[in-house]
Amino acid sequence: MLSNIGNSLLFLNVIISLLIIYYSYNCLKISNNLIFKKIYNLSLFQSTSILICFFTLISAFLISDFSLINVYQNSHSLKPVFYKISGTWGNHEGSLLLWVIILTIFSFLFLISNNKHPKDYRLYTLIIQNLLILGFLFFILFNSNPFGIVNPVPKEGLGLNPILQDPALAIHPPLLYVGFVGSSIYFSAAMASMISNYNDKPFAKSIKSWVLISWVFQTLGILVGSIWAYYELGWGGFWFWDPVENASLLPWFAMTALLHSLLVLEKRKALYFWTIILCLLTFTLSVTGTFLVRSGILNSVHTFANDPTRGIYILIFLSIMISASVYLLFTKYKPEKSHVSANSKETFVLINNWFMMFYLLTVLLGTLYPIFLDALLKSKISVGPPFYNSVIIPVVVVFLVFMAVGPQAKWIKNRFINLKQLLAILVGAIIINFAIIYFFKSYSVISNLIIISSLFLIISSLFDFLKKSETNLSRILSHLSFGFLIFFIGLNHNFSIEKDFNLKLGETKIIDNYKFVLKDLELYNQSNYKTIIGKLQVRNVITNEERILKPEIRIYENPQTLTYEASILTNFFKDHYLTMSNIDRSEYYNIKFQEKPLMIWIWISTIALSFGGFLSLFRNAKNN
Amino acid sequence: MKFKIILTILLVNFYSCVLSDEIINENKIHKNLRCLVCQGQSISDSNSDFAITLKIVVKDLIEQGKTEDEIYNFLSEKYGDWILYKPKLNVVNFLLWFLPYFVLLLGGLIVFFIVRKNVKKT
Numbered sequence: 080m081l082s083n084i085g086n087s088l089l090f091l092n093v094i095i096s097l098l099i100i101y102y103s104y105n106c107l108k109i110s111n112n113l114i115f116k117k118i119y120n121l122s123l124f125q126s127t128s129i130l131i132c133f134f135t136l137i138s139a140f141l142i143s144d145f146s147l148i149n150v151y152q153n154s155h156s157l158k159p160v161f162y163k164i165s166g167t168w169g170n171h172e173g174s175l176l177l178w179v180i181i182l183t184i185f186s187f188l189f190l191i192s193n194n195k196h197p198k199d200y201r202l203y204t205l206i207i208q209n210l211l212i213l214g215f216l217f218f219i220l221f222n223s224n225p226f227g228i229v230n231p232v233p234k235e236g237l238g239l240n241p242i243l244q245d246p247a248l249a250i251h252p253p254l255l256y257v258g259f260v261g262s263s264i265y266f267s268a269a270m271a272s273m274i275s276n277y278n279d280k281p282f283a284k285s286i287k288s289w290v291l292i293s294w295v296f297q298t299l300g301i302l303v304g305s306i307w308a309y310y311e312l313g314w315g316g317f318w319f320w321d322p323v324e325n326a327s328l329l330p331w332f333a334m335t336a337l338l339h340s341l342l343v344l345e346k347r348k349a350l351y352f353w354t355i356i357l358c359l360l361t362f363t364l365s366v367t368g369t370f371l372v373r374s375g376i377l378n379s380v381h382t383f384a385n386d387p388t389r390g391i392y393i394l395i396f397l398s399i400m401i402s403a404s405v406y407l408l409f410t411k412y413k414p415e416k417s418h419v420s421a422n423s424k425e426t427f428v429l430i431n432n433w434f435m436m437f438y439l440l441t442v443l444l445g446t447l448y449p450i451f452l453d454a455l456l457k458s459k460i461s462v463g464p465p466f467y468n469s470v471i472i473p474v475v476v477v478f479l480v481f482m483a484v485g486p487q488a489k490w491i492k493n494r495f496i497n498l499k500q501l502l503a504i505l506v507g508a509i510i511i512n513f514a515i516i517y518f519f520k521s522y523s524v525i526s527n528l529i530i531i532s533s534l535f536l537i538i539s540s541l542f543d544f545l546k547k548s549e550t551n552l553s554r555i556l557s558h559l560s561f562g563f564l565i566f567f568i569g570l571n572h573n574f575s576i577e578k579d580f581n582l583k584l585g586e587t588k589i590i591d592n593y594k595f596v597l598k599d600l601e602l603y604n605q606s607n608y609k610t611i612i613g614k615l616q617v618r619n620v621i622t623n624e625e626r627i628l629k630p631e632i633r634i635y636e637n638p639q640t641l642t643y644e645a646s647i648l649t650n651f652f653k654d655h656y657l658t659m660s661n662i663d664r665s666e667y668y669n670i671k672f673q674e675k676p677l678m679i680w681i682w683i684s685t686i687a688l689s690f691g692g693f694l695s696l697f698r699n700a701k702n703n
Numbered sequence: 704m705k706f707k708i709i710l711t712i713l714l715v716n717f718y719s720c721v722l723s724d725e726i727i728n729e730n731k732i733h734k735n736l737r738c739l740v741c742q743g744q745s746i747s748d749s750n751s752d753f754a755i756t757l758k759i760v761v762k763d764l765i766e767q768g769k770t771e772d773e774i775y776n777f778l779s780e781k782y783g784d785w786i787l788y789k790p791k792l793n794v795v796n797f798l799l800w801f802l803p804y805f806v807l808l809l810g811g812l813i814v815f816f817i818v819r820k821n822v823k824k825t
Contacts, residue, residue, distance in 0.1 A: 314748035433810040441803040463788025
């Protein structure tokens with residue numbers, strides 16, 4: 080029953096999209112500046128029906144209707160209600176439905192919120208957005224239908240992978256999707272802008288809020304994913320340069336570049352085509368990321384069930400998208416008379432874009448190179464954290480300095496920057512760095528440079544904040560928090576302590592300044608798993624600080640899996656992170672203990688960073 | 704004069720950390736080795752038998768006085784380049800290592816020329 084409702088709604092959406100395209104096309108031929116009322120209505124109807132379609136799928140998960148293959152494969156009747164719901168988008172088919180929802184709702188919101196802009200531009204945006212919607216609807220209907228049925232109806236579902244049963248991972252995909260699927264709307268708008276010759280400042284104004292929204296959500300989505308990886312994967316890290324993580328980072332770089340170049344387009348009417356390219360690039364990278372993740376050609380910790388036909392479909396979709404945008408770009412391109420003077424704000428925005436493109440290409444290359452090498456030469460290589468760290472980190476040092484200096488420049492004028500003040504800040508940064516060396520002992524040259532340059536950015540952002548004349552609070556906050564983010568990552572990376580040893584029940588072990596005792600092991604039965612909880616006493620011999628950590632080993636039944644839950648104690652100074660795992664044929668347990676300084680500040684800095692985006696969004700909404 | 708003072712501070716600063724770079728870091732080596740039986744984990748992060756064995760091998764090699772690079776060469780000959788997270792700089796990986804810097808240089812030149820062209824005009 081639910082399967083029929085879902086399928087009918089999907090068909091209905093195809094028809095609505097076709098109708099919207101048809102009416103928009105007709106409306107374009109009429110020469111007044113009014114959009115047919117029925118286009119608005121259809122667009123609202125489209126958003127409503129796709130939402131109902133999604134709720135149909137959610138209810139199938141809620142009542143455990145195993146006649147749907149999707150529910151059968153990804154749910155289980157004993158699963159807690161919350162994870163039944165989040166299971167809806169925790170799989171390939173359901174998440175594609177979420178894709179279409181965001182495409183559709185953004186299409187509707189863009190249509191109703193831009194009524195000051197000309198008709199042609201809005202309609203072309205609508206048409207292109209609906210072509211994207213159609214592409215994904217067909218993909219769902221013909222290849223990845225969440226409403227497919229299974230016969231005979233199974234009695235019980237296969238269950239959701241236990242490591243996905245987690246609150247952070249339940250909200251991670253929706254956040255990330257608003258980010259990178261949201262970028263579709265400025266892809267469509269950029270195409271429409273070229274077709275209808277609607278450019279420069281008004282174009283920049285019409286998409287600015289959308290870029291900000293997607294950027295904020297993308298940032299938060301990446302953050303939640305990292306927090307999840309930190310406490311769930313049990314390695315104590317939060318960023319692994321895993322290909323799937325890279326896939327979410329690539330659009331973020333493009334968005335960040337776009338966010339800055341839009342400022343130039345808005346204020347100075349320059350860089351129009353470059354901004355267009357960034358709009359197109361962001362969504363193209365989002366689809367590329369989806370292609371890489373879903374086709375299964377990447378080797379990653381994120382395991383999506385793989386199926387080569389999916390890859391082929393997305394690849395065709397992607398090539399059409401790219402060739403259409405490249406074609407349009409070539410036919411419309413005119414060299415512009417840009418007015419960028421040295422030492423002006425425009426120059427520094429260009430510098431931002433330059434570095435963003437470097438990060439983007441490095442990460443893209445690192446992600447794709449092994450695939451090409453394997454296909455061309457049959458040689459297998461790995462590109463992991465040590466590669467990215469050694470290529471990117473030295474460049475970040477220079478980047479942070481530009482980030483500190485740039486905002487002080489003025490538009491148009493090439494006023495020289497106050498050199499004395501910069502030197503004073505630099506000296507201040509070095510002195511603080513000395514203090515850090517004194518407290519934590521020494522560390523490597525490159526870490527040293529990272530700390531100094533991030534302090535440089537922090538101090539100069541604080542100076543900007545204190546200056547009364549400066550009113551751009553969102554920029555100061557974002558730059559300041561980015562400085563803090565790098566600063567805390569640097570400190571955390573350098574001064575983390577890691578101990579790895581084996582322990583049995585009742586045993587005591589002393590390593591360096593720490594004394595570990597495995598006091599107790601208890602077995603509990605939970606609703607859908609069994610768990611062994613260890614009780615580990617950790618005492619710092621010097622400070623006499625004592626903590627009890629309770630790591631878990633969970634045994635899930637459906638499907639049968641072992642997972643190791645880290646025990647994490649957080650305070651404002653440091654995290655204690657401990658995992659325990661059983662060793663086969665032995666009464667010993669392997670213990671991994673980590674002390675990670677200032678961990679929580681990494682999360683707080685990222686939240687503050689995205690809050691800067693929020694502030695900018697509010698200001699932008701108020702000004703328009 | 705001021706510049707000299709700042710330069711000295713910087714040099715002292717770096718000198719103090721160069722010394723500590725010399726020591727061979729076991730964990731750094733572990734982090735560069737892929738656990739071949741796991742999904743995208745280094746042997747530092749894994750508890751598998753493979754990871755445990757490999758950690759012992761690395762320890763032995765360090766005790767034999769092998770340098771970091773010698774250890775990587777030894778292991779990649781045995782298990783293939785797949786095991787190294789930081790690809791070696793060779794003919795095959797040349798583009799991987801140099802393209803990012805090439806792009807950085809090219810981007811810099813583009814920005815420089817855009818800005819200079821406009822300086823001339825004004």
